[in-house]
Amino acid sequence: xxxxxxxxxxxxxxxxxxxxxxxxxxxxxxxxxxxxxxxxxxxxxxxxxxxxxxxxxxxxxxxxxxxxxxxxxxxxxxxxxxxxxxxxxxxxxxxxxxxxxxxxxxxxxxxxxxxxxxxxxxxxxxxxxxxxxxxxxxxxxxxxxxxxxxxxxxxxxxxxxxxxxxxxxxxxxxxxxxxxxxxxxxxxxxxxxxxxxxxxxxxxxxxxxxxxxxxxxxxxxxxxxxxxxxxxxxxxxxxxxxxxxxxxxxxxxxxxxxxxxxxxxxxxxxxxxxxxxxxxxxxxxxxxxxxxxxxxxxxxxxxxxxxxxxxxxxxxxxxxxxxxxxxxxxxxxxxxxxxxxxxxxxxxxxxxxxxxxxxxxxxxxxxxxxxxxxxxxxxxxxxxxxxxxxxxxxxxxxxxxxxxxxxxxxxxxxxxxxxxxxxxxxxxxxxxxxxxxxxxxxxxxxxxxxxx
Numbered sequence: 001x002x003x004x005x006x007x008x009x010x011x012x013x014x015x016x017x018x019x020x021x022x023x024x025x026x027x028x029x030x031x032x033x034x035x036x037x038x039x040x041x042x043x044x045x046x047x048x049x050x051x052x053x054x055x056x057x058x059x060x061x062x063x064x065x066x067x068x069x070x071x072x073x074x075x076x077x078x079x080x081x082x083x084x085x086x087x088x089x090x091x092x093x094x095x096x097x098x099x100x101x102x103x104x105x106x107x108x109x110x111x112x113x114x115x116x117x118x119x120x121x122x123x124x125x126x127x128x129x130x131x132x133x134x135x136x137x138x139x140x141x142x143x144x145x146x147x148x149x150x151x152x153x154x155x156x157x158x159x160x161x162x163x164x165x166x167x168x169x170x171x172x173x174x175x176x177x178x179x180x181x182x183x184x185x186x187x188x189x190x191x192x193x194x195x196x197x198x199x200x201x202x203x204x205x206x207x208x209x210x211x212x213x214x215x216x217x218x219x220x221x222x223x224x225x226x227x228x229x230x231x232x233x234x235x236x237x238x239x240x241x242x243x244x245x246x247x248x249x250x251x252x253x254x255x256x257x258x259x260x261x262x263x264x265x266x267x268x269x270x271x272x273x274x275x276x277x278x279x280x281x282x283x284x285x286x287x288x289x290x291x292x293x294x295x296x297x298x299x300x301x302x303x304x305x306x307x308x309x310x311x312x313x314x315x316x317x318x319x320x321x322x323x324x325x326x327x328x329x330x331x332x333x334x335x336x337x338x339x340x341x342x343x344x345x346x347x348x349x350x351x352x353x354x355x356x357x358x359x360x361x362x363x364x365x366x367x368x369x370x371x372x373x374x375x376x377x378x379x380x381x382x383x384x385x386x387x388x389x390x391x392x393x394x395x396x397x398x399x400x401x402x403x404x405x406x407x408x409x410x411x412x413x414x415x416x417x418x419x420x421x422x423x424x425x426x427x428x429x430x431x432x433x434x435x436x437x438x439x440x441x442x443x444x445x446x447x448x449x450x451x452x
Contacts (some may be wrong), residue, residue, distance in 0.1 A: 156191055213424035215375045220419070226392065228399075228406045235396070242393045382427035389418045 048059045124130070137147065146154070195201035224230060225238030342349065378386040392410045400406040421424045 152193075156194070166405060214378075214422070216423050218419065218423070228403060229401070230399070235399075238391075238393055239395075240448075242391045243373060245391060378422050378428075379424050384428040386421055386428045387413065389420075415449075 048055045050056045052061065140147065192201065223234065223238050223241075225234035225236070230238075394409075421428050
């Protein structure tokens with residue numbers, strides 16, 4: 001009889017079940033004399049809620065599990081002893097292998113029917129198209145025609161890889177030439193078309209990206225009159241510049257006031273307001289008299305009259321045609337005479353052309369100078385116009401005698417922000433205005449009401 005794990009476990013479970021039933025009987029005597037029937041009754045399994053960790057550790061019975069594991073270990077030990085004793089009992093025949101196990105024989109494939117053939121494994125996508133292209137290529141090769149892809153490969157420059165590479169100089173050689181890694185560019189040894197297709201060739205950098213947006217320096221040095229202990233003349237020069245800036249601002253404000261000003265004599269009075277309100281309501285007598293007056297006969301115009309143009313005769317047409325031909329002939333003769341006269345005016349024409357060239361050169365120089373001057377000015381990058389920062393100037397009585405008495409003016413952060421705008425790195429901006437979405441509701445608290 002072959003013992004299996006399932007038979008053994010079922011036999012052990014049945015034995016334990018019979019043991020419990022026998023112990024529960026009142027006339028059963030246990031082998032341990034210390035255990036009484038009352039203890040057996042009291043040792044019955046209690047119904048305890050095992051959701052709590054405390055009850056689970058206290059009332060859980062793991063004796064059955066331990067016995068099952070012990071029987072399983074003994075069973076494995078018996079199987080190992082039997083397998084170890086089998087070669088001793090029976091002798092192996094020469095040239096024959098040992099008998100396989102029953103479980104291996106069951107799992108072996110003993111069917112004489114071959115497995116079905118997987119048709120999808122032998123199919124290829126676009127097999128018909130590939131076969132036709134291959135046949136076409138064979139026909140072209142037989143006729144001596146080379147495909148375009150092979151022709152490109154044949155026309156490629158062959159690199160001699162067998163040639164020895166030039167030995168590089170050692171880095172610790174003091175006599176070697178200076179090498180600038182940023183100034184020199186690596187030479188592409190491959191074919192340009194191949195490097196372009198494989199994305200190994202670098203994209204040419206646009207020249208516009210190398211140009212700076214402004215020629216102004218990042219940090220502008222203040223005039224010598226802005227120091228804490230300046231010279232008299234340099235300080236007066238700085239005050240003059242600040243005065244000119246204030247004068248320009250004043251002119252702009254005065255111009256705006258003049259544009260918005262109005263004549264006080266043109267203001268509306270009570271009389272003019274009343275006249276505007278009454279206008280159109282009162283009918284004038286003159287208009288009624290004009291409507292009632294009879295119209296004169298000369299003013300009457302015939303409706304639907306058609307002006308008929310007089311028809312030209314054949315003689316008039318011939319005369320007009322002859323006059324047109326004479327006018328054309330006169331114009332051609334005049335052009336010829338002008339061209340003949342220009343031959344005698346070559347010297348004056350040359351001088352006029354020379355003057356025009358000089359004027360064009362002067363205009364070009366002015367245009368270039370204007371462009372260079374505009375490079376130093378901020379461009380219009382956004383909807384707002386650049387507003388320069390106010391000059392930080394101290395009056396003569398505000399000058400400090402030493403650095404300890406000097407008071408800081410302005411803001412470094414605002415200075416850098418204006419510098420970025422002036423150099424066209426960022427567009428001119430202004431601080432966003434806070435707009436409250438919901439209205440503020442004022443409520444008096446009870447404690448405030450009691451005080452008031």
